[in-house]
Each structure stands twice: as structure tokens, then as C-alpha cells.
Amino acid sequence: MQHLDSILTQSAIVACKACFDADIQASTIQIQQTRKEFEGHRTLVVFPLTRISKNSPEETGRLLGEWLLAHDALVVGFQTVKGFLNLSISSTYWSEQLIAALQITHYGIAPLNSLPRVMVEYSSPNTNKPLHLGHLRNNFLGFSVAKILQAAGHEVIKVQIINDRGIHICKSMVAWQRFGNGETPDSSGMKGDKLVGKYYVAFDAEYKKEMAHMMAQGHTEDEAKKSAPILLAAQNLLHQWERGDAEVVELWKQMNAWVYTGFEDTYKEMGVTFDKLYYESDTYLLGKAQVEKGLDEGVFFRKDDGSTWIDLTDEGLDEKLVLRKDGTSVYMTQDIGTALLRYEEFPGLDRQIYTVGNEQEYHFKVLFKILSKLGIEGAERNSHLSYGMVELPEGKMKSREGTVVDADDLLAEMAETSKRMASELGKINDLSESEKSSLFKQVGYGALKYFLLKVSPQKSMMFDPVASVDFIGNTGPFIQFNFVRAKSVLRKCLDEGIPTTIDSVDPNAWDESELRIIQQTLQWPEIVQSAAAQYDPSVIANHSYELTKAYSRWYQDHSVLKEPNEAKCAARIALTHMYTRQIETAMALLGIEMPERM
């Protein structure tokens, strides 16, 4: 479409010279898609040209339209409505463009690694409890953005940093020591992350009990909060861990290992992957050295109490702590260390994209500033892919109140719903059990992924577990369903010996609705670029839905197999082919698999 619009723009410039004897900039020519209620394909907005034409918008449009019709072979008709010049483009052009696009194996996908290397971080869970709905949005978003950037031509490295150390895991450890009786995933048959999460909950219950007990004995709430015995025990474990106490480290390793096994299962179900894993326990000390170095260079300063800070008041931010007075590192210190390590390990890294909830916006603003001050070239190009919270009808998810939607449970429910709907429809009874099971996941997970990705990231979104995720309307399964129908048409063509590879189409074989669909599919390369530039999978989702809706409407009254006119039949096959290929590519960028039947 850029190609077409730049040709039209050049023509319009010449037309302005011819009609109004005026030299104009290309930027004053605005071309957009013609709205569907009007005749035509591309629309030239003539309002900005009325100064030059010294004429009414309608008359200006009419004059330009006449000229273009006479001098530009692409333009086969025009209509002016108010200040809009609607141009009809020749069906020969659309036809040729479609065939050309079909001949490119990966239409709209840039050559692999033709753009700079970027890193996308997502997931990055704590290891004390299982993944939940919020992680699903995070993972689907990060994974999809990574795919999209790759499609746009970037070399992409997918990473996460696993928060494997700290007080949270020590809480699970201390509870397991006290109440666990040596329970393991094997002995209990419980998924590893769920088991560790169970002890995190057990810790909290005991903690509350002890607090209540202390308060009953006359301590203030604050005292109880800070000095409940089980909390002190957890803190003690953390100190022992930091000193490298063999027994504690051993338990820590074991419980984390359980969690990782559990997480791996969940990631596998989600269909997300990583190129490299970072562990906080490996990187949390790295930042300290950098801070010391930066202290010498005057980037940081030390307060009288021994704590280390950075002053960002000139940047409109605050002072920010980077080392505690006891010299231990904080979250920021770790992120500085991890970031610098990544730049070192991946030379030429253009930027990092951190998929993290919007509650950490300030943190990343500060982090990027610090990295810049530490002399990282291009640190400002780093980006916080910030997304809104997933809220439940009753408000935010609270682990303490048990309102957390567990990732494994939700995935299982989605597959179950998909199964129930499929069996009601009864269209796939001849599939084998394993084919069915993978189909239910494709559709169920597809519904969930689409549901979470069709909303632009920055918006917080509502998730109602009862109403749950739809399978009809603007949904993943709707798109899958139309894909399946289209594939079925192509299969039947082959069955009847009709070739589905189309090398040329008679331009007269198209009707107007088909030209519109072709036009839609030709926007694809720009859709990919736009989604990549904005880090926004919803751009892909919306295009996929719009295209599918148009296809579905068209499918209703355009038969392929029963079309007697050979040229029309071939044209429809070409269109169907284009649709299936593009939609499969698009859904893959969202991490959604497409079934052959459903």
C-alpha cells in the first residue's frame, strides 16, 4: 500500500502543478483508505489543498480527479464527497499485487536478522508460588512482541530473570521445614511449584496466627508484624543463605528445582520459550561493583549513614537508593548489574524491552537514566513494555484472599470448555483421541491468548472467570473457524483435481467485495511494522479480526467449488489462499496455533 500511495502522491503533485500551477510538498498529500460506505479504494484528502487551488474542496477534488483519471493508468474512476476525493484503482493493479504477494513465501515478513539485535524480557516470576493470570498476560505479551519484532527483521533474544532468592522463597522454606514432614512432589504427586506455593500459604497462615497471639499478649501490631517468630526464622534463613550455609543452600536448591519443573510444564502448555535464563542469585551481586565504579565517577553519592544514592532531581525524578547502608544491594542494584551483564554478553545489543506491569514504571524510568549515566550508549532506547493489571470482577487478585486465578487451572478450563463445545457440535468425532486433545488445546488456548492480546497493553483489563472467555464473536476461535473453512475449501479443490496454485488471474474475474479484501491483505507488511514499532500485538489481532470478518461475509455468498466460471473460480482460490496464509502467519505472531479442522 505504501507503494501504491507513493505513486498516487507523485501523480497528485504533478496534477497540482497542472491544475493549479502550484508546487507542493509530498507531505501535504494525505492518502487513506476509502471508508467502506463509499465507492473507491484510496481517498485523497483535499482540504489541505484548497489554499493552493483557491477553490472549494469539491471543485478542487473534481479537478484533481479529472486529471488523475486522464493521466494515471491506475486510476479508473473517481468520486468527490465533500473534501474527499475517492479514487477507484484498476482491478489489474490489485490482481497483480495479489499474485505477486502469493509468490513471496513469507509475505510481509522482513528478512531474518536484517535489523539490530534486541532483547525481550518477560515472565520473570518469583519462585515461591505458581504462575497466575497476570503471568499469562505477561508471557503472551512478551512472547508475541518478540515474535513480531523478529517478523519485522530484528534479531531477537528472549530472556527472563528468575527471582530465585530473597525473603519470599525463605518463607516457603521455613514453612516446609516446620510443617512439611519431608513432603516432595513425588511423595505427594503435587506439581512442584504448587507444592512450594502451598508452603508459602502455610507460612502466611502461621505468621498471622503468631501475630494475633503476640497482639493478645499486649504487643502492638507493628511489633508483631516485625518480630513474629516465624518471620524471624525466615529472615535468619536468608542470612544463612547469604553466608552460604551448606544445608540451607541445599534446601533452597531443592525447592527451587521443584518450582522450575513445575514452571517448565506451564511454559510448555502456554507455548512460550526463552533463549536464555538469568537467575537473580547469579546476578544480584554484579550491580554492586558497578555502583562502586559509578561512585568513583561521581554518578552516585554516599550519604552520612553509608547508604548510596543517585540524584535525579535534575531529570524531574527523585533521589533513589542504590545500596543500603549495610552495603547490600536492592532491586535497582540487581537490575543495573543484570542489564550491564546482558550488554556484555550480547555485543551490539541495540536495546532491551522489559515486559513488566505498569506498577513499575517509575523503576524503569530510573533504571534507564542510571544506565545512561553509567555510559551505556543507547540506554534511552531501552523500553519498559508496560501493561495494565488484569482485574477480576471483585477487584484485584489477592493471593492472601485466595482470589488468584491459577495459570494451570485456567488453561485446563479453557481446553475443557473447548472440548464441551466441540462435542456439542459433533463435527470431529472421527478424529483420534490425541488429535482431539491437541485440537481442544489449540482452540481453548487460542481463545485465551486472543482474549488477552486483543486489548492494547497499556490498558488494564477485566477478566470474569464466570463469563470467562468467549468462543464466538471477536475471538480466537472465530478466526480459527474461518481459517478451517478456508482450508477445507482448498482441500476439496485438490480432491476434485482443481489446482490451488494460481499464477495469474483475469482482472475481470473480481467483484468489488473481493478487491476490498485484496486491499486489506496488502496492508499486512505495514501492519507488522506498525505492531513492531509500538510493541503492540493488538494491532495484529485487530487486523486479523477485520480481515476474517470480511472473509467470513464473503464466504457466505461466494462459492468456490460451485463457481462455473473458471476465471472466477481461480480468482476465489487465490483469495482463499492469501487469506489462509496471512491469517496463519498473523496468528503465529500472537502465539496462536491454527487447527486444520474443528
Place this chain on the structure above:
RNA sequence: GGUCCCGUAGCUCAACUGGAUAGAGCAUCUGCCUUCUAAGCAGACGGUUUUGGGUUCGAGUCCCAACGGGAUCACCA
């Protein structure tokens, strides 16, 4: 209180980055399966784009103010 994000149909979301009569889905109602998969299609209903100013040929979109919701401003992560 400072900073940032959000506010569009009863509900969930769009709107090509300043363009035409603001569009979809869900819900409700009405039609369409001896026709390539009805998880579909067509139609009806539904709006002062939170409010008030401003910028200009033109504002849901940009600017200012107010109101409402969320986040953040930790020696937590």
C-alpha cells in the same frame, strides 16, 4: 500533595496517529442450514466519546482546567 496512565453503546473493546454519518463483539429481538464446516451470515436496538474551555477548514484524538478510576513516589521485589 507531586508524577504517570486510563475514561468511547448496558458490558468488553476498536477507531489507520488531526479527517467523512464514532465502529465491532457480548447481551436483547427478527430472519437464514437438502448449498465448499451455522464456533457462521443478514437485519433491528443501542452514543452529548466524563464535563467545561481552547487551537483550525476539521477534535474521540492535540493544549488547559475540573471530575472519576488506577498506579507510583520504600534501606520491598
